Ligand SMILES: Nc1ncnc2c1ncn2[C@@H]1O[C@H](COP(=O)(O)OP(=O)(O)OP(=O)(O)O)[C@@H](O)[C@H]1O
């Protein structure tokens with residue numbers, strides 16, 4: 001382990017030697033709730049005692065910081081320029097969770113891809129050693145930068161809403177991802193759902209098409225109801241799970257975090273995960 005940093009690392013008492021799980025949050029379509037889910041999932045995984053880093057990989061248009069009401073002085077762009085180390089740009093969101101800001105309004109970052117940045121990948125690898133989870137919020141679309149991240153993640157969460165455009169984009173994302181990594185662990189979260197039936201229909205249409213045309217089974221991770229408190233939380237720049245912890249959307253995200261946490265604990269005894277950043281570098 002190379003770093004002397006990390007308030008988080010210092011707090012850690014017993015560290016196992018396996019690599020952290022990397023959850024990439026994506027969806028294809030813009031505005032479906034990826035960033036809100038990624039931020040709140042990270043915080044809830046932290047609440048469960050995990051050390052988490054949230055990487056805002058919507059480079060150039062990053063906004064996870066805004067959703068959390070923090071104003072990072074530095075971002076990944078400074079790391080790219082060699083002005084700062086990764087550790088120096090991270091900002092704490094809670095005692096267990098830290099954010100790696102992606103930088104906003106930076107044109108040079110718009111086409112940025114981590115895959116040809118060995119120095120940054122090395123820093124990511126070092127950081128990963130201190131983490132239970134790295135959650136990656138991706139940009140909308142299926143650019144090379146996005147699909148590279150998805151292909152290396154240990155699990156990919158597709159956020160979709162009950163709109164035909166979102167469903168088609170989710171399917172397209174799954175298709176592209178499977179081409180790069182057949183057998184990827186993909187699960188679906190239906191956001192903005194009005195009722196469970198609504199969410200079931202959305203999941204069924206994605207699941208059926210994926211099974212029939214791509215010969216792949218996707219998992220169902222959960223439903224987040226349409227909830228006006230999410231919009232309120234965004235306006236207040238406080239993540240909804242902190243803004244209104246007992247509102248339906250917060251409870252739903254907490255449930256999903258618990259499921260992921262339980263699944264990770266069950267699998268930990270049988271599975272050895274390879275470093276996300278090693279897989280990523282080799283892509
Ligand atoms: N469950 C929900 N209930 C109500 N509104 C929601 C919900 N989830 C998201 N929203 C609304 O959708 C908006 C967009 O959410 P978010 O920024 O997380 O989407 P995104 O997929 O990350 O967008 P982009 O593709 O631009 O990165 C939020 O500002 C919020 O107002």
Ligand SMILES: [Mg+2]
Nearest residue numbers: 034035058138
């Ligand atoms: Mg976003």
